[in-house]
Amino acid sequence: MLYKILSKRKKKIKLNSSDQYRFYVENATKFSSVLSYYHLSTGETNPLKIIQANIIIKALMNKELIESNLERISLDATQNTELRGDEFIKKSVWKLLEEENAPYFSLEKSRIYVPIFSHSLNIIYNEECSKLLEFPYDNLVKNPKSSCVDLFDTYNFKLYDSPFTSLILIKEDKTSSAFYDPDFEMVYIINNQGRLDLEISLYDKYLKHVEKHHTLIKIQELMEKFYDNDYHGFVNSLYKNKFISKKTFNYIKNKKSLTIIRQDKIYSKGKFSDEVL
Numbered sequence: 001m002l003y004k005i006l007s008k009r010k011k012k013i014k015l016n017s018s019d020q021y022r023f024y025v026e027n028a029t030k031f032s033s034v035l036s037y038y039h040l041s042t043g044e045t046n047p048l049k050i051i052q053a054n055i056i057i058k059a060l061m062n063k064e065l066i067e068s069n070l071e072r073i074s075l076d077a078t079q080n081t082e083l084r085g086d087e088f089i090k091k092s093v094w095k096l097l098e099e100e101n102a103p104y105f106s107l108e109k110s111r112i113y114v115p116i117f118s119h120s121l122n123i124i125y126n127e128e129c130s131k132l133l134e135f136p137y138d139n140l141v142k143n144p145k146s147s148c149v150d151l152f153d154t155y156n157f158k159l160y161d162s163p164f165t166s167l168i169l170i171k172e173d174k175t176s177s178a179f180y181d182p183d184f185e186m187v188y189i190i191n192n193q194g195r196l197d198l199e200i201s202l203y204d205k206y207l208k209h210v211e212k213h214h215t216l217i218k219i220q221e222l223m224e225k226f227y228d229n230d231y232h233g234f235v236n237s238l239y240k241n242k243f244i245s246k247k248t249f250n251y252i253k254n255k256k257s258l259t260i261i262r263q264d265k266i267y268s269k270g271k272f273s274d275e276v277l
Helices: 002-009 019-027 029-037 047-078 085-099 119-127 129-133 151-160 215-227 231-240 246-253 255-261
Strands: 105-107 110-112 168-172 176-181 186-191 196-201
Touching (some): 019 047, 047 119, 047 129, 047 186, 085 119, 105 151, 110 119, 119 129, 151 168, 151 176, 168 215
Antiparallel strands (some): 168 176, 176 186
């Protein structure tokens, strides 16, 4: 089918040239226990799984940042006469998170800094932080897996369209969203369960020159054809916008390829789910 052709012919990208991959390699081992809970290993090579692992790693880093400073902040609170203890701790944690530029996204007027946990637990971590020093919430420090949620299903599109990733939201409908990955030069179609429906590889190995001007505008045009289920318009847009070479364009158009491709719609929702969780 079309997407397999694009994937097979995609120009190779060295993993270690990506900031996402380097971040993953530097930090995955430290958080291997929680990553394994989400069926992610410390040796991932699939680009989207690396992105998903990095979301979890950044969430755990936020968690540790808050927890490791709580006792000091709590002690400072006892010496503060202007604010009551809980209020002082909350504002001190907010200041710390801002200073460290900790990633988050907003949900129902609250900030989600630790998306491996539910919305209600994130309220504890951001607005009622002093409770983390008390039972039962103090158990989260040493045993986070006891309260982990399926973060991709829980937060879905918001998770990917946030500072937890470098993905760029291109287009969305009621059941899925298209995200561009500038590091790995891919478009991911993420469904409303937070899972991968399919990936679209850009730039094949036969292109002599990769054209990077106005890339997002070109991808937006491409994805308009995709969501219109316009197969011919989609393939023509791939070629016109120089995401594929003339050689690949002709290969897609040849009789044998068309016989295979015409068996499928351009987008069969839910057909290409990933295996996370």
